[in-house]
Amino acid sequence: MSKPSKDSDAAHDKRLAGLVHADPKARFNLAKVDPGHKPFSVGDKAQDKAVVEELAQELDGLQNLFWADRRFKLLVVVQGMDACGKDGTLRHVFGRMTPLGVHAVSWRAPSEEERSHDFLWRIHQRAPAAGEIVLFNRSHYEDVLVPVVKRQLTGKQIAQRYAQINDFERMLTEHGTVILKYMLHISRDEQRLRLQDRLDDPAKHWKFLPEDLEVRKHWDAYQDAYADALSATGTPWAPWTVVPADSKTHRNLMIATLVARALKALNLRFPEGDPALRDVRVE
Amino acid sequence: MSKPSKDSDAAHDKRLAGLVHADPKARFNLAKVDPGHKPFSVGDKAQDKAVVEELAQELDGLQNLFWADRRFKLLVVVQGMDACGKDGTLRHVFGRMTPLGVHAVSWRAPSEEERSHDFLWRIHQRAPAAGEIVLFNRSHYEDVLVPVVKRQLTGKQIAQRYAQINDFERMLTEHGTVILKYMLHISRDEQRLRLQDRLDDPAKHWKFLPEDLEVRKHWDAYQDAYADALSATGTPWAPWTVVPADSKTHRNLMIATLVARALKALNLRFPEGDPALRDVRVE
Numbered sequence: 001m002s003k004p005s006k007d008s009d010a011a012h013d014k015r016l017a018g019l020v021h022a023d024p025k026a027r028f029n030l031a032k033v034d035p036g037h038k039p040f041s042v043g044d045k046a047q048d049k050a051v052v053e054e055l056a057q058e059l060d061g062l063q064n065l066f067w068a069d070r071r072f073k074l075l076v077v078v079q080g081m082d083a084c085g086k087d088g089t090l091r092h093v094f095g096r097m098t099p100l101g102v103h104a105v106s107w108r109a110p111s112e113e114e115r116s117h118d119f120l121w122r123i124h125q126r127a128p129a130a131g132e133i134v135l136f137n138r139s140h141y142e143d144v145l146v147p148v149v150k151r152q153l154t155g156k157q158i159a160q161r162y163a164q165i166n167d168f169e170r171m172l173t174e175h176g177t178v179i180l181k182y183m184l185h186i187s188r189d190e191q192r193l194r195l196q197d198r199l200d201d202p203a204k205h206w207k208f209l210p211e212d213l214e215v216r217k218h219w220d221a222y223q224d225a226y227a228d229a230l231s232a233t234g235t236p237w238a239p240w241t242v243v244p245a246d247s248k249t250h251r252n253l254m255i256a257t258l259v260a261r262a263l264k265a266l267n268l269r270f271p272e273g274d275p276a277l278r279d280v281r282v283e
Numbered sequence: 284m285s286k287p288s289k290d291s292d293a294a295h296d297k298r299l300a301g302l303v304h305a306d307p308k309a310r311f312n313l314a315k316v317d318p319g320h321k322p323f324s325v326g327d328k329a330q331d332k333a334v335v336e337e338l339a340q341e342l343d344g345l346q347n348l349f350w351a352d353r354r355f356k357l358l359v360v361v362q363g364m365d366a367c368g369k370d371g372t373l374r375h376v377f378g379r380m381t382p383l384g385v386h387a388v389s390w391r392a393p394s395e396e397e398r399s400h401d402f403l404w405r406i407h408q409r410a411p412a413a414g415e416i417v418l419f420n421r422s423h424y425e426d427v428l429v430p431v432v433k434r435q436l437t438g439k440q441i442a443q444r445y446a447q448i449n450d451f452e453r454m455l456t457e458h459g460t461v462i463l464k465y466m467l468h469i470s471r472d473e474q475r476l477r478l479q480d481r482l483d484d485p486a487k488h489w490k491f492l493p494e495d496l497e498v499r500k501h502w503d504a505y506q507d508a509y510a511d512a513l514s515a516t517g518t519p520w521a522p523w524t525v526v527p528a529d530s531k532t533h534r535n536l537m538i539a540t541l542v543a544r545a546l547k548a549l550n551l552r553f554p555e556g557d558p559a560l561r562d563v564r565v566e
Binding site: 068087090091094095096097098099100102103104106135137192195196199202203205206207208210213216270271273274277280281282283 | 389
């Protein structure tokens with residue numbers, strides 16, 4: 001199989017079949033996505049890993065160009081159940097970029113001050129500026145997942161939040177922001193293995209939160225809430241992509257491929273030099 | 284020569300001779316530091332580069348531990364003349380860490396709102412939280428360099444700012460912040476070559492700012508301002524280290540070595556697991 005980042009558009013679309021949702025009027029069937037599927041794989045695990053590393057290097061160069069070009073802003077949203085691999089994705093896909101070029105935000109439960117504003121208030125403050133790449137580890141989507149599962153919002157309030165998110169994201173894209181939204185989709189069984197590993201490995205134990213077990217009890221309710229949120233907020237300007245993520249390598253490969261393609265589609269360029277500077281000699 | 288990060292303390296101190304200033308009552312003689320000196324070199328350029336890469340990988344692991352440990356905060360300040368290699372340092376030394384673990388701030392001229400506060404107001408907001416590593420590309424030291432060269436402050440006002448910086452930094456360290464301050468020291472000739480390169484290379488042209496030529500005209504005044512600032516703000520709690528930086532590889536090697544040593548000196552550890560979780564099986 002050839003490297004997915006070099007696919008023709010048709011081959012690319014084939015790999016993505018059933019994984020992209022861009023129509024808030026249609027229903028997205030999350031349950032039909034197999035978390036163990038590997039549509040972006042190019043061969044065995046070692047080959048896939050080699051392509052991830054190659055793409056991560058390429059993304060470093062693209063970031064430099066993105067920053068120099070300064071016409072766009074990039075917001076990458078990574079969502080998913082506990083232990084789905086959000087941290088690992090950001091490390092492996094964006095971990096070769098210079099720290100100056102990429103800003104990651106790990107969203108936690110809102111503070112008292114944040115709760116006293118609308119739920120997009122704190123999000124807006126961390127949106128990328130021209131030339132910036134901002135990575136959201138969790139996001140405003142937590143605000144249409146947690147309160148939904150906990151039944152803290154009425155149906156009308158939930159629908160209102162979906163519409164507010166769509167309006168907010170459209171506004172950002174109208175101002176030059178490219179929004180890439182990835183839902184890392186793991187199976188209930190894979191989560192069990194990963195949480196157990198956090199408990200058993202002394203070097204990972206600190207990542208284990210007892211409340212993760214509590215959330216896990218509501219697995220089905222969260223899957224439903226994700227399906228609803230993805231359906232309602234996958235838009236033409238900010239579509240959702242579901243990433244089969246039981247394989248960490250496949251997850252990294254798929255996202256690195258898609259981010260690189262998205263950046264290359266912008267036809268980034270170094271700005272023209274000022275002609276007045278052409279013959280300047282530094283004394 | 285052996286790898287500098289494995290030096291005995293005595294060998295380490297020898298490499299640092301004349302480059303560290305930690306006594307605000309003494310005068311630091313910046314002019315005596317040779318920007319072409321390579322005290323941390325282990326051999327030829329290729330060997331030095333290999334050690335930088337090795338140390339960058341090691342720093343990635345140390346960052347993970349630093350975050351897990353959560354007892355400390357790390358602030359790295361990088362200062363120096365235009366084209367001294369601030370961006371390159373942050374890329375090569377910290378570029379292997381996950382974007383989740385390290386936050387870089389590039390300080391520019393203050394906004395109108397920022398100017399209407401004291402000069403430490405905006406700085407304080409970006410200070411690292413527990414477990415965080417924050418990199419300052421330029422810093423509050425610009426506020427005791429630019430206005431000094433432009434003669435916008437009286438001697439008394441400048442002395443007051445030095446003291447305010449020392450008090451502020453001491454307060455941060457008293458709350459668990461480790462502050463590492465590096466002044467990248469290049470020669471006037473090396474700056475000329477690098478600025479000319481930015482003018483001549485279309486892929487670097489966007490980095491060139493005409494005002495850099497203006498600042499360059501005041502080279503000696505800036506060297507004096509640096510010598511004054513370093514002298515007055517090199518403290519036992521937040522010493523300055525001057526990094527001979529005409530060689531990019533040496534600059535990276537020296538800083539990577541020093542940051543790794545500083546982190547290792549903290550005896551970082553993974554937090555003890557909660558004994559109540561010891562026998563938990565994830566269902």
